[in-house]
Structures are given as C-alpha cells and as structure tokens.
Amino acid sequence: MTLTFKSINIILLLILFSINSYSQLQDPISVVYEKSVYDAFLYFSEHETEYFESNYNRTYLELAATLYSYMGKYDKVEWYIDKRLSKSTKKDSTNLSEFGISQDSLMRLYESTNVLLINEAHHRPIHRAFLISQLAMLKEIGYKYLALESYSSEDSALQKRGYPIHSTGYYTNEPIYSNLVRKAIVLGFELISYDDSRGIRRDVKGAKNICKVYDKNKGKLVVLAGYGHIEQRWPLLGNALMRKLNEDVLSIAQDNTYGKDYVISFEEENSAYVLQIDKSGDYDYFISYDKSGAIKNIPSWYDWVYSEYLPLSDFINYKFSLPTLIQVIPALENNGVPVFQYLIENDENITIAFPKKGLYKIVLTNAQLSDTLQISL
Numbered sequence: 226m227t228l229t230f231k232s233i234n235i236i237l238l239l240i241l242f243s244i245n246s247y248s249q250l251q252d253p254i255s256v257v258y259e260k261s262v263y264d265a266f267l268y269f270s271e272h273e274t275e276y277f278e279s280n281y282n283r284t285y286l287e288l289a290a291t292l293y294s295y296m297g298k299y300d301k302v303e304w305y306i307d308k309r310l311s312k313s314t315k316k317d318s319t320n321l322s323e324f325g326i327s328q329d330s331l332m333r334l335y336e337s338t339n340v341l342l343i344n345e346a347h348h349r350p351i352h353r354a355f356l357i358s359q360l361a362m363l364k365e366i367g368y369k370y371l372a373l374e375s376y377s378s379e380d381s382a383l384q385k386r387g388y389p390i391h392s393t394g395y396y397t398n399e400p401i402y403s404n405l406v407r408k409a410i411v412l413g414f415e416l417i418s419y420d421d422s423r424g425i426r427r428d429v430k431g432a433k434n435i436c437k438v439y440d441k442n443k444g445k446l447v448v449l450a451g452y453g454h455i456e457q458r459w460p461l462l463g464n465a466l467m468r469k470l471n472e473d474v475l476s477i478a479q480d481n482t483y484g485k486d487y488v489i490s491f492e493e494e495n496s497a498y499v500l501q502i503d504k505s506g507d508y509d510y511f512i513s514y515d516k517s518g519a520i521k522n523i524p525s526w527y528d529w530v531y532s533e534y535l536p537l538s539d540f541i542n543y544k545f546s547l548p549t550l551i552q553v554i555p556a557l558e559n560n561g562v563p564v565f566q567y568l569i570e571n572d573e574n575i576t577i578a579f580p581k582k583g584l585y586k587i588v589l590t591n592a593q594l595s596d597t598l599q600i601s602l
Contacts, residue, residue, distance in 0.1 A: 251268065253281055257395075262292070262295055262398075265292055266550070269285075273285075286306070286308055287305075287309055287348070290302045290306045290309070294399060297565075297567040297568065299524060302349070306348060325493055325499045326498050326500040328362075328497050330493060335359075335362075335363060336366050338474060339445050339446065340448070340466060340470065340472070340475065341363075341368070341445070341475050341477070342448045342450065342455035342463055342476040342477070343355075343356055343455070343477050343478075344449075344450055344451065344454065344476075345449060345450075345479060346480040347396055347451050349480070350400070350402065351524070353399075353402050354530050355512075356405060356447075356449060357401070357404060360412055363445075367445050368414070368447050369413075369414065369443055370416075370447065371416055371448075372416075372417035372418075372448040372449070373394070374420045374431075374451055375420070376393060376418040376420075377392065377393060377394045383410075387407065388410075388558050388561045389562045390559075390560045390561060390562065397562065398562050400564055400565050403561075403564060405449075415438070417435055421434065428454055428460055429460050429465045432465035432466045432469045435466065436466075448466075453507070455476045455478070455508065456476070456507040457474070457476055475509055476508045477511070478503065478508040478512070481511060499512070499514070500512050501513075520576070521574075521576055522573070531565070532579070532582075533578070534576050534577070534578055535579070535602075536574055537576070540587055541589070546591050546593050547591065548568055548569060549589055550588075550590045550591070551566065551568075551575070551587065551588070551589060552565070552588040554585065555584070564579070564585075565577060565578045565579065584601050585601075586599050587600060
C-alpha cells in the first residue's frame with residue numbers, strides 16, 4: 226500500500242491528537258491529593274480507560290485501589306491491586322483451629338520489647354483496624370508513643386484537637402485510620418510525626434525524627450508504617466531504629482502482597498491469630514487472622530472499630546441519585562475526617578457504622594446535591 230502525502234498527514238494528526246488527549250490527563254497523585262473523595266472518584270471514573278492506556282497505568286491502579294478503600298468498596302480494592310500485580314493476591318484462609326497464637330501470648334510478645342513495628346498495606350484498612358484492636362492492651366503494658374507514617378508534622382495541633390482533619394496527612398483521611406488516631410489520643414498515646422520523604426535515606430531520617438521524641442524511660446513505642454519500611458535491613462526503618470537505639474526491635478508484618486515465604490511458629494488451639502516466622506529475616510513475624518465474613522456492606526473486622534450499626538433507611542426516607550457518597554462525621558468536630566464512609570452505586574439498603582454513641586452528621590454527596598442531617602445515638 227502506498228501512502229499519499231494526505232494520508233500521512235492524517236496519521237500524524239491522529240497520533241498528535243492521541244498524545245495531546247493523554248497529556249491532558251491529570252497526574253493521579255494530584256487527583257487524590259487535591260480533590261475531595263467524591264470528585265476524585267468522578268474524575269477517575271470518567272478517565273479510567275485513558276489511564277489504562279497511559280504511562281500512569283500502574284500509579285493509577287494503586288491510587289484507584291486506595292481511593293476505593295476510603296469509600297468502603299473493598300472488593301474493588303482487590304480488583305485494582307490484582308490488575309496492577311497481574312495476579313491474584315487472595316490467599317487461602319488459614320485453619321486457625323490447628324495452629325496459631327492467642328491474644329495472651331501475643332501480649333507476652335509485645336512485653337518482650339520496647340519498640341514494636343507493625344506494617345500495613347495502604348489500600349487495606351483492615352491492617353489499621355487490627356492495631357485499633359490492640360491499642361488499649363498495649364497502653365496497659367506500658368506503651369506510650371505511637372509513631373505514624375501518615376501523620377504530617379504540619380498539623381501541630383492534632384494531639385490537643387483530638388481528631389484528624391484533611392491536612393493531618395493523606396492516609397489519615399481514610400475513616401479507619403481516622404478512628405485509629407482518635408482512639409490513640411483518647412487512650413493517652415503521644416503521637417509522633419516522623420516521615421520525611423524528601424531526598425534520600427527516608428527511613429534513616431524517620432528514625433532520627435522518632436528518637437527526637439521517644440524516651441524509653443517514659444514508655445514503649447509502637448510504629449505503624451507502610452509495606453517494607455519496617456524491615457530490619459539497612460537502610461530501612463526497622464534497621465535504622467535498631468542502630469539509633471542500640472537495641473533490638475520487634476517487627477510484625479500484616480501485608481504479604483508480594484508473597485514472602487513464612488513458616489508457622491506458634492501452635493496453640495482455639496487461637497485468634499496465626500503468627501509465622503519470616504524466613505528471610507526482614508521481619509520477625511507475619512500475622513494473619515480470619516476476618517473474611519461480611520453482612521451487606523459491613524465486613525466482620527469492623528467490630529474492631531465500630532460498636533453501633535444502623536440501616537441508612539432509619540435516617541434517610543427519600544430517594545437520591547446514584548452514585549452517592551455517605552459520610553458520618555462527629556457533629557462536634559470542626560472539619561473532622563469521617564469516621565465512616567461508603568459509596569452507594571446501586572439501589573441498596575446499606576448499614577451505617579458508628580464507633581460509639583453520640584452526636585453525628587450524616588452527609589450525602591452526589592452530582593445533584595450535598596445534604597447534611599444531624600443525628601443523636
């Protein structure tokens with residue numbers, strides 16, 4: 226086939242149009258950082274095909290998973306992560322009746338160290354919920370400090386205010402994380418902002434920042450960090466803290482997205498958790514738990530966070546357009562992060578979760594309206 230001058234021009238124009246179209250895509254990082262949760266959802270939904278075909282593909286898949294985790298859409302979270310990794314990350318459920326570790330034995334392990342590091346996958350709020358379930362017990366055995374990767378040093382008023390706002394950090398805008406912050410403050414933990422992602426040796430700088438505040442003579446330290454930051458190899462945070470403090474730390478991983486090799490280490494009947502040794506030595510242990518059940522939009526692990534569950538229909542008796550974002554915010558907070566959030570995409574009678582009784586605002590946001598009502602439990 227012979228290409229004419231005219232046909233070549235047409236092809237070039239099509240290529241230029243395609244490049245220009247994708248160049249108009251907003252960096253997905255700026256989308257989730259600069260837009261509200263609902264507006265970010267709308268933008269991602271409108272441009273998803275373009276993101277799939279652009280250089281932003283992998284970043285988009287990760288941030289879309291994170292965004293859906295903010296909205297309680299946990300099945301979609303796993304779909305985006307599986308697509309990003311080109312494999313399924315779902316693991317066979319572990320038979321807890323055959324081996325595992327009890328809460329009492331886990332507490333004795335916590336008592337054996339001054340510094341406990343726990344990791345999370347940023348798109349799996351269940352990891353934050355697990356730490357919420359442990360906080361009161363950790364406080365009882367002498368833990369005083371809680372260092373959070375997502376806590377920004379720019380929010381110097383957090384401890385006094387008692388709750389996170391949008392500028393507290395990025396991941397603290399996720400409802401389960403926000404509940405973690407609130408509960409830690411109520412229990413009397415001193416929060417530490419340590420992460421500095423600028424330049425090189427991020428974790429070395431983080432360890433230095435933690436040690437500026439942490440005083441082991443006053444209490445023990447818990448650190449919540451993402452993914453491999455808690456690994457005990459240089460120059461990651463686990464190792465940097467050991468060097469800085471000149472003592473061992475205890476690192477427990479919750480995330481096994483990348484399929485590390487673990488072996489069973491404890492065998493106790495009727496156990497709540499499974500604790501396995503990390504054969505690589507990067508972590509001390511990997512912990513898992515069977516929390517796979519759900520009723521409607523409420524996963525079973527919500528019981529680690531919430532105490533009150535009521536149907537949305539108890540409060541809203543009118544039809545609204547879809548999709549609609551439902552948010553629950555403590556009424557006495559000024560610009561507080563929601564304690565619960567869920568995206569309704571079809572005509573479903575969802576359940577709303579509350580961490581405790583009290584005054585709340587329920588906020589509905591969709592393309593047609595933004596409505597707020599105040600309730601008392």
